[in-house]
Amino acid sequence: MAFDANTLRAQFPILQLEANDHPLVYLDNAATTQKPQAVLDALMAYYTTSNANVHRGAHYLSDRATAQFEHARDRVARFINAADSNHVIWTKGTTEAINLVAYGLEWCLKPDDEILITSLEHHANLVPWQQLAFRTGARLRVLPLTSKGEWEPEYERYFNDHTRIFACTQISNAIGVKTPIKEMLAAAKAVKAFTLVDGAQAVAHYPVDVQDLDCDFYVFSGHKMYGPTGIGVLYGKPHALEVLTPVQTGGEMVRHVTYNSTEFNVLPYRLEAGTPNIEGVIGMTAACDFLANQDRTAMIEWEQKLARYVYDELKFNTSIEIYSPATDTTVVSLSVPGIHTLDLNGYLDSQGVAVRAGSHCAHPLMAQLGVSSTLRASFACYNTLSEARRFCDVLIEAIEILGDD
Amino acid sequence: MTDLTRDAIQTRLQACTSKEATFKELVSLSKQLERLTDADKTEENRVKGCESAVWLIEHQDNGVCTFQADSDAKLMRGVLMVILSLVNGHSKAELQQRDLVAELSQFNLSSYLTSSRTNGVLSVLKKVQN
Numbered sequence: 001m002a003f004d005a006n007t008l009r010a011q012f013p014i015l016q017l018e019a020n021d022h023p024l025v026y027l028d029n030a031a032t033t034q035k036p037q038a039v040l041d042a043l044m045a046y047y048t049t050s051n052a053n054v055h056r057g058a059h060y061l062s063d064r065a066t067a068q069f070e071h072a073r074d075r076v077a078r079f080i081n082a083a084d085s086n087h088v089i090w091t092k093g094t095t096e097a098i099n100l101v102a103y104g105l106e107w108c109l110k111p112d113d114e115i116l117i118t119s120l121e122h123h124a125n126l127v128p129w130q131q132l133a134f135r136t137g138a139r140l141r142v143l144p145l146t147s148k149g150e151w152e153p154e155y156e157r158y159f160n161d162h163t164r165i166f167a168c169t170q171i172s173n174a175i176g177v178k179t180p181i182k183e184m185l186a187a188a189k190a191v192k193a194f195t196l197v198d199g200a201q202a203v204a205h206y207p208v209d210v211q212d213l214d215c216d217f218y219v220f221s222g223h224k225m226y227g228p229t230g231i232g233v234l235y236g237k238p239h240a241l242e243v244l245t246p247v248q249t250g251g252e253m254v255r256h257v258t259y260n261s262t263e264f265n266v267l268p269y270r271l272e273a274g275t276p277n278i279e280g281v282i283g284m285t286a287a288c289d290f291l292a293n294q295d296r297t298a299m300i301e302w303e304q305k306l307a308r309y310v311y312d313e314l315k316f317n318t319s320i321e322i323y324s325p326a327t328d329t330t331v332v333s334l335s336v337p338g339i340h341t342l343d344l345n346g347y348l349d350s351q352g353v354a355v356r357a358g359s360h361c362a363h364p365l366m367a368q369l370g371v372s373s374t375l376r377a378s379f380a381c382y383n384t385l386s387e388a389r390r391f392c393d394v395l396i397e398a399i400e401i402l403g404d405d
Numbered sequence: 406m407t408d409l410t411r412d413a414i415q416t417r418l419q420a421c422t423s424k425e426a427t428f429k430e431l432v433s434l435s436k437q438l439e440r441l442t443d444a445d446k447t448e449e450n451r452v453k454g455c456e457s458a459v460w461l462i463e464h465q466d467n468g469v470c471t472f473q474a475d476s477d478a479k480l481m482r483g484v485l486m487v488i489l490s491l492v493n494g495h496s497k498a499e500l501q502q503r504d505l506v507a508e509l510s511q512f513n514l515s516s517y518l519t520s521s522r523t524n525g526v527l528s529v530l531k532k533v534q535n
């Protein structure tokens with residue numbers, strides 16, 4: 001399979017748009033990716049040929065919808081190499097998945113226990129644990145990783161007999177650096193902590209194998225992997241899902257209800273109360289197929305090449321500070337001391353270039369970097385070298401226009 | 406604090422037919438904003454809810470309000486110039502009766518006022534009226 005971004009682009013109708021009288025250059029892929037025609041078609045096909053509530057059976061459309069819904073679960077299980085599709089729970093996204101775990105494990109925490117995260121987390125993998133700590137009297141501890149994702153042997157001491165939960169991102173959304181996930185997971189397992197990996201920034205770029213990672217929970221969002229918005233996944237090992245208290249109760253997740261008692265349904269339904277996001281789930285099949293149809297090795301090499309191009313173009317510019325690594329990333333996060341990132345963003349936007357300026361939901365990490373915000377260009381498979389070049393050119397123009405006093 | 410009247414600013418911004426033109430006009434306006442000293446950039450003077458740091462100081466003289474404002478972002482300083490041209494030299498009672506959001510929307514700034522930045526601008530307007 002040859003990989004060609006220009007051919008791939010044709011599958012994404014939105015990329016033909018103009019933005020502010022310029023061709024759209026979409027480099028905000030870490031926030032959300034655009035959707036290929038196949039995903040859009042799947043959503044439309046669901047509503048035009050199969051719309052019905054699932055698991056309530058007893059008629060033609062409901063059978064169709066349920067079959068497609070459960071097929072998507074199989075598809076996603078295969079996509080992350082889960083041992084069984086019942087290990088895949090549908091959520092509305094990464095955030096909800098983490099919250100399901102943070103509330104579902106509340107029973108196992110007591111004062112003096114520790115929840116361990118790293119200093120590279122998105123707020124979604126920080127605030128739920130902090131609040132869990134507040135509720136239970138447990139301590140939230142933060143493993144300091146450098147902005148290069150470096151892991152020091154002395155960090156082993158953060159994993160100890162008190163560590164109940166270890167939650168860590170696979171890739172930082174703010175600066176695009178990979179964490180030493182395998183070493184950390186090994187250390188967490190050695191102290192018998194529950195482990196959760198935030199894969200939100202990984203799934204679109206790298207093949208994921210949850211059995212190889214051997215974590216208890218793996219979470220991600222559909223919208224960051226070319227799939228629909230409002231759908232996400234909580235993968236869990238059976239024993240880990242089994243011990244989660246259902247946070248939400250209601251229809252679908254029950255077997256038998258009286259006024260005095262409720263018998264909960266089996267997994268995965270026990271953790272999926274209410275009518276699910278059926279169109280989103282079905283769209284996930286198309287998103288997984290889209291990725292599976294690519295040469296994944298060539299694809300990630302291409303995405304990294306684009307980031308590397310920008311890095312190399314800008315690294316000698318003395319007005320620019322880059323926080324992302326030079327290699328092995330699809331993101332370039334930077335700042336220009338003396339110029340607000342919102343102003344840079346304003347000019348880029350006026351030229352049709354979409355990037356993200358801000359703290360990227362990672363206030364503590366921004367503090368660690370000594371900035372209040374960064375400008376982040378994040379690449380996807382459909383971006384081209386000329387788009388990477390355009391980003392650099394427009395950024396330099398912005399610095400000239402904005403840096404004159 | 407500024408020689409630019411509300412009408413002059415409005416004419417300049419309404420003449421902008423592209424986002425780039427508006428951007429450059431706001432940058433140019435920002436250069437005329439009288440900056441605050443560091444001593445004035447206190448937590449108390451800080452306007453909460455803005456994506457960039459924004460400070461607003463109010464002076465009253467014989468019932469007439471004069472505001473000074475500053476931000477660490479240029480586009481925001483341009484927007485603050487617009488806001489100051491609307492609100493300086495009026496009484497509190499008058500300011501409280503005016504629909505400042507509606508007035509500001511006549512400046513052809515809609516795309517700069519959307520999303521999270523709107524909240525910031527709204528916070529500035531709220532503080533002006535309080």
Ligand SMILES: Cc1ncc(COP(=O)(O)O)c(C=O)c1O
Pocket residue numbers: 030031092093094095096122124125169171172173198200201221
């Ligand atoms: C690393 C990481 N974790 C969690 C999230 C939250 O994902 P969502 O908003 O889809 O729930 C994001 C999204 O920005 C992210 O990048």
